[in-house]
Amino acid sequence: MTVESTNILVISTIEELQKKLNRNERKGATVGFVPTMGYLHEGHLSLVEHAKEQNDIVVMSIFVNPAQFGPGEDFESYPRDTERDLRLASEAGVDILFIPTVDEMYPTNSGIRILPGKLACELCGASRPGHFDGVLKVVLKLFNIVDPDRSYFGVKDAQQLAIIETFVHDFNLRTAIVRVPIVREDDGLAKSSRNVNLTTVERSEAPVIYKALQIGADMFGNGAHSEEIEQQVSEWIVSNSSGKIDYVKMLAYPGLGPITVNTNEVILACAVQFSSTRLIDNIIMSTKGGSHVSNDDEQ
Numbered sequence: 458m459t460v461e462s463t464n465i466l467v468i469s470t471i472e473e474l475q476k477k478l479n480r481n482e483r484k485g486a487t488v489g490f491v492p493t494m495g496y497l498h499e500g501h502l503s504l505v506e507h508a509k510e511q512n513d514i515v516v517m518s519i520f521v522n523p524a525q526f527g528p529g530e531d532f533e534s535y536p537r538d539t540e541r542d543l544r545l546a547s548e549a550g551v552d553i554l555f556i557p558t559v560d561e562m563y564p565t566n567s568g569i570r571i572l573p574g575k576l577a578c579e580l581c582g583a584s585r586p587g588h589f590d591g592v593l594k595v596v597l598k599l600f601n602i603v604d605p606d607r608s609y610f611g612v613k614d615a616q617q618l619a620i621i622e623t624f625v626h627d628f629n630l631r632t633a634i635v636r637v638p639i640v641r642e643d644d645g646l647a648k649s650s651r652n653v654n655l656t657t658v659e660r661s662e663a664p665v666i667y668k669a670l671q672i673g674a675d676m677f678g679n680g681a682h683s684e685e686i687e688q689q690v691s692e693w694i695v696s697n698s699s700g701k702i703d704y705v706k707m708l709a710y711p712g713l714g715p716i717t718v719n720t721n722e723v724i725l726a727c728a729v730q731f732s733s734t735r736l737i738d739n740i741i742m743s744t745k746g747g748s749h750v751s752n753d754d755e756q
């Protein structure tokens with residue numbers, strides 16, 4: 458099915474999208490790709506903005522990928538609103554919106570998997586077994602279908618970004634990966650489609666996550682050890698919200714190994730479980746010089 462809206466082309470089949478984006482048809486026009494699971498917010502729109510600046514054609518996908526949700530996770534309750542997404546994508550200047558069905562993306566039940574290896578052993582990978590297998594599966598499919606020159610990923614999903622960058626490098630995939638900074642609400646909460654599933658009380662508590670990370674970043678700047686920082690950040694979140702800590706962890710970035718004398722950048726990352734919503738956030742800091750490198754948009 459193809460829907461021509463005012464300035465956006467909506468495509469739902471792989472065949473049609475591949476025909477449209479065929480490199481011979483493109484005639485040298487560059488393609489910037491923004492993969493999403495929809496329920497768009499300013500974080501996604503910032504990815505589009507970066508893609509528009511650097512490419513002739515911007516393609517966005519919206520697909521809530523069942524392969525990256527584990528049993529008991531929020532696949533069913535993940536927010537969806539295609540009409541709203543279509544409007545926002547169109548206003549942001551997306552040229553082609555790809556919205557496939559699950560059957561279109563996964564027509565067979567082959568069980569073939571891509572294993573992300575040791576980068577997926579820490580952080581979200583440790584608490585969501587199989588999650589990054591599912592991310593790599595869909596991302597590889599999307600890269601093969603869209604064949605983008607550049608693909609845009611938010612630093613908020615820092616582990617996903619590190620795994621995808623490594624995957625693209627190790628498997629000589631053609632796309633370049635562009636890192637886009639975290640976009641935050643005025644109160645500091647990182648923008649996320651899942652924020653809408655917080656209760657009113659949880660939404661008022663959730664900014665403590667970033668506040669705690671900032672405290673951790675200041676401690677890091679003052680020479681504190683990672684264990685001390687992790688403990689302080691956890692305690693701050695637990696004492697100021699109803700959220701339960703999944704993890705608070707400092708690691709080398711993007712290698713996600715232990716911090717050593719050779720580490721240039723570190724990530725202070727956390728995941729916090731509220732009643733039905735799990736939120737993640739992070740700050741990436743340089744080990745050179747006192748102040749931390751913000752991965753946030755300035756606002």
Ligand code: PAF
Nearest residue numbers: 492493494522592595614
């Ligand atoms: O970051 C996301 O929204 C998803 O993990 C992605 C990259 C679109 C794959 O489903």
